[in-house]
């Protein structure tokens with residue numbers, strides 16, 4: 001059990017970070033680069049400890065933990081270091097006709113003291129990926145890991161203490177109470193990753209002080225398989241996206257829509273792929289993830305009675321594992337079709353015309369991700385242009401999150417703002433506009449005593 005942090009300790013930390021930020025040291029390019037180098041060292045020197053904590057908290061296999069938590073961060077840091085100088089440069093902008101003689105530019109200015117709240121499903125990566133942006137943009141940061149992955153939370157606290165001064169970066173451990181204390185603080189920016197209901201709490205708290213926020217939330221991400229899809233490849237890529245981390249991925253395909261002409265062959269192929277990936281008995285497979293805790297295990301178990309099981313469906317109470325399961329839901333308004341599943345249970349539905357799928361999706365909250373498997377360009381354009389979603393992949397799953405060149409974030413109920421690569425730098429910076437006016441001449445037409453002033457203004461501003 002993780003102990004809650006006290007209000008006194010949090011107040012003191014925020015004051016200390018504010019003082020440190022005001023000293024100006026976090027702003028220089030050299031300081032930011034060194035702090036990013038430090039993060040590289042923190043990760044590289046402690047790989048074994050990180051893998052151990054993730055194994056204990058979530059039964060993550062080494063391959064999965066390295067790819068989705070460690071390797072991901074190393075790539076993101078290297079990309080940031082490579083481009084940081086350019087991102088930090090003031091950007092010149094054009095001058096309007098009314099402003100002749102002046103120069104305009106924008107500066108990416110750090111917000112100040114930032115708070116980064118992380119969930120439990122990728123507890124290391126989702127805590128440190130936003131931190132890369134916070135450091136790159138010249139902020140200080142308070143990190144609040146999830147209490148549901150206590151070993152990773154403790155390890156983050158130890159490592160951050162070892163590699164950074166707390167006036168610059170510090171971990172505050174705890175649960176809901178600690179978060180409430182943190183959200184009461186006069187922060188300059190909040191970056192929250194987690195569920196939609198808690199996202200609303202964070203936004204409400206931020207609104208009291210008008211603190212700018214990014215909300216990285218979740219929801220139900222559809223996966224559509226068209227009759228022109230490459231079925232074997234689609235099955236592999238969808239199974240990978242759905243069952244990585246036992247389905248506990250914010251952008252995991254949540255439910256699947258299959259074209260009626262390929263429904264049965266696709267299901268047969270998909271079952272074969274599950275066997276190829278996880279063997280005859282996935283519950284015994286050491287590489288297959290566990291459900292994070294009892295509450296989520298029981299929630300997922302209850303979905304199993306909400307449809308006809310097409311494959312899988314078994315579970316093991318002692319290891320808190322659930323088999324990769326395909327389920328034909330009885331009713332589209334049941335919890336399995338209205339809650340975010342966040343587990344290895346996969347509802348399968350059938351369609352005949354793509355418009356049915358588009359109508360189904362757009363009548364519900366805007367998804368964080370959308371996946372479409374097709375080789376038909378028209379269908380691709382129709383889906384991409386008619387459904388609003390945070391981001392997605394055509395003929396793949398999850399991979400749009402893994403490139404620093406694509407901003408990652410939701411829209412509507414799936415989130416506000418985006419990050420990764422330059423977008424992280426932008427997220428943690430205020431884009432300050434400056435107009436530098438010339439003293440060499442002065443247009444007097446704007447002054448109240450100007451002769452024909454309005455006539456000239458009307459010519460310039462039309």
Ligand code: NAD
Pocket residue numbers: 117118119120121122126144145146147174175176179180193194195196198199201216217218219249250251340342368410415
């Ligand atoms: P959560 O919202 O329950 O918790 C996230 C954080 O909020 C934790 O640090 C927790 O301590 C804190 N928290 C929980 N209840 C709170 C409350 N009442 N008041 C204040 N703080 C509170 O989310 P979770 O269960 O840890 O993570 C799963 C959710 O996160 C899923 O919905 C998933 O889709 C989403 N998610 C989104 C992304 C993304 O990048 N968009 C990534 C991972 C997870």
